[in-house]
Amino acid sequence: MAQQQDEDFAAMFEAQGAQTRARLSKRVRPGQLVEGPVVEIGADSVFLDIGAKSEGRIERAQLLDKEGNLKVKIGDKLRATVASVSGGIQLVVAIGRGGIDTQSLDLALQSGVPVEATVTKAVKAGLEVELGSVRAFCPASQVDLGFAQDLERFVGTKQFFKVIEIRDGGRSVIVSRKAVLKDERENQAKAVRERLVVGAELEGIVQTIQPYGAFVDLGGIEGMIHISELGHGRVDKIDDVIKIGESVKVRVLAVEPRGTSPTDLKISLSMKSADQTSEPTTSAATEQVLAGKVGQVTNFGVFVDTEAGRGLVPLSELGLPPNADPRRAFPVGKDVEVVMLGRGGGEGKLRFSIQGVAAAEERTAYKTFAKEAKKGAGGSKGLGSLGDLMKDLQGKLPDAKPAQSRDNPSDAKPAATRRRA
Numbered sequence: 001m002a003q004q005q006d007e008d009f010a011a012m013f014e015a016q017g018a019q020t021r022a023r024l025s026k027r028v029r030p031g032q033l034v035e036g037p038v039v040e041i042g043a044d045s046v047f048l049d050i051g052a053k054s055e056g057r058i059e060r061a062q063l064l065d066k067e068g069n070l071k072v073k074i075g076d077k078l079r080a081t082v083a084s085v086s087g088g089i090q091l092v093v094a095i096g097r098g099g100i101d102t103q104s105l106d107l108a109l110q111s112g113v114p115v116e117a118t119v120t121k122a123v124k125a126g127l128e129v130e131l132g133s134v135r136a137f138c139p140a141s142q143v144d145l146g147f148a149q150d151l152e153r154f155v156g157t158k159q160f161f162k163v164i165e166i167r168d169g170g171r172s173v174i175v176s177r178k179a180v181l182k183d184e185r186e187n188q189a190k191a192v193r194e195r196l197v198v199g200a201e202l203e204g205i206v207q208t209i210q211p212y213g214a215f216v217d218l219g220g221i222e223g224m225i226h227i228s229e230l231g232h233g234r235v236d237k238i239d240d241v242i243k244i245g246e247s248v249k250v251r252v253l254a255v256e257p258r259g260t261s262p263t264d265l266k267i268s269l270s271m272k273s274a275d276q277t278s279e280p281t282t283s284a285a286t287e288q289v290l291a292g293k294v295g296q297v298t299n300f301g302v303f304v305d306t307e308a309g310r311g312l313v314p315l316s317e318l319g320l321p322p323n324a325d326p327r328r329a330f331p332v333g334k335d336v337e338v339v340m341l342g343r344g345g346g347e348g349k350l351r352f353s354i355q356g357v358a359a360a361e362e363r364t365a366y367k368t369f370a371k372e373a374k375k376g377a378g379g380s381k382g383l384g385s386l387g388d389l390m391k392d393l394q395g396k397l398p399d400a401k402p403a404q405s406r407d408n409p410s411d412a413k414p415a416a417t418r419r420r421a
Contacts, residue, residue: 028052028089030107032082038074046070048078048091056080056091063093081111105134105166105173114160114180122151129161129175136161136173145181146299150327189220196221196267200252201274205312206245207300209238216250216269223267225250232272242271245300245314247351249274289357289364294334297327304338304352311350313338319355 028034028050036050046063047055058080065071072078080091092113108115117136121128126139138161140148161175195202196218204216204223213226225248230241242248251274256266292306301314320329330336338352339360 028056028082028085030082030084030110033079033111034082034091035077035079038072038076038078041070041072041074046072048080050089050091052089054089056082056089058091058093081107081113083107105131105163108163109166112162112179114162114183115175116158116160117175118158119154119156122155127151127154129159131173131175134173136163136175138175138177142176142178145178145185149325150331153327153331185220187220192219192221193265196252196255196265198252198254201249202252203247203249204269205247205300206242209242209244211238214238214242216248218250218267221265221267223250223252223269225269225271229253229268229270229272243314243316245312245316247312289337289339289360290352292336292338292352294330294332294336297330297332302326302330302354304336306338306350306352308340309350311338311340311352313352313354317341317353317355 034048034050034052034056036048036056038046039049039055040047042060044060046058046060048058050056058078060070063071078093080093082089083092084090092107105115107113115131117129117131119127119129124140126137126141127143129136129138140151142164143151143154159177160180161177162179163173164176164179165174166172167174192202202218204218206214207217207222208215211227213224214230215222215224227235227238230238235241248271250269250271252267253270253273254266254268258264258266290306290308292304294302295305295310296303301312302318303310303312315326318326318330320326336354337357338354339356341351341353341356
């Protein structure tokens, strides 16, 4: 028995030693992408266990939100890039917030870490941006996932870009915002992919409509609802059931790989087999005009932030003429008024209308007028018929006196008698 215990202890000691040796032998280099949990949070730094001989350190300022609050807690896993190994392992999650130099640009190019920059000018071919003291250029084809029609709306804003080319020793730098957006979309798609199993119920936004069905964005991954799966009855025209930009609940019917990428999938969806119940919108809510600000502009509508929450104004409810550019008409930050069309079951599932505001205000004004008119009537039975009104007036008038002739006041005849004569 004692011999067996000694052997177990020796095996355990050997295993721990192997782990320690592997940890100590692991070396990191600048530009390397690492991942690990947060193990300590200090006043100026956040420390990650990346499996090396020492923890990696990230400046706390890189992990703050817009309000200055820390976005991570102990135990959260983070991905970061090794910026330096001299004097400890320095990690970065974004480059440019504390200034940028040629070395930082090289690091950004090698690692693919996004850099934060200010857009200073829009030209026909793209955007001019400033990375600290370095000027860079983002071609128009690299500004957005799709075609960016209005480049002026980016001027003066801070955006994240990837460095894709450095020329002339750093005097000519080419960056891409599209590459950052693609990474974000892929990360969203990976999160959705984990929940994408047959039978799962998800929420998505209708992107495009075809004669045979509708394509729905599930959050970085698109699926299709065949026309036969839109409703329990026969559907002849898809526009009669759903609209582009509408939020819908769907059930996953099938998931089939189409390529090597884990997110390149053929996804079949159904609306008729999903639970479409949602919180009803009261008539009072649909009449209420809400003040809000444009928070995001997409190819299927505009998201507006209000006191009731963030909601979507579909293109058909913007009140714009055909082929008008919603990005130019409703830039991010613009103050708008909306009226609620419907309420779904989660964040961002409100549906608003901008073109319906005027009609809602007219209806509210009429209801107010009718209410005041009813109060003014003093609770009477109403005005009644015209005959009743005339009788009331006749009873209140003084007794009629016979009309007299201007030439001879004594020659008085009733008006009716003179007309007969």
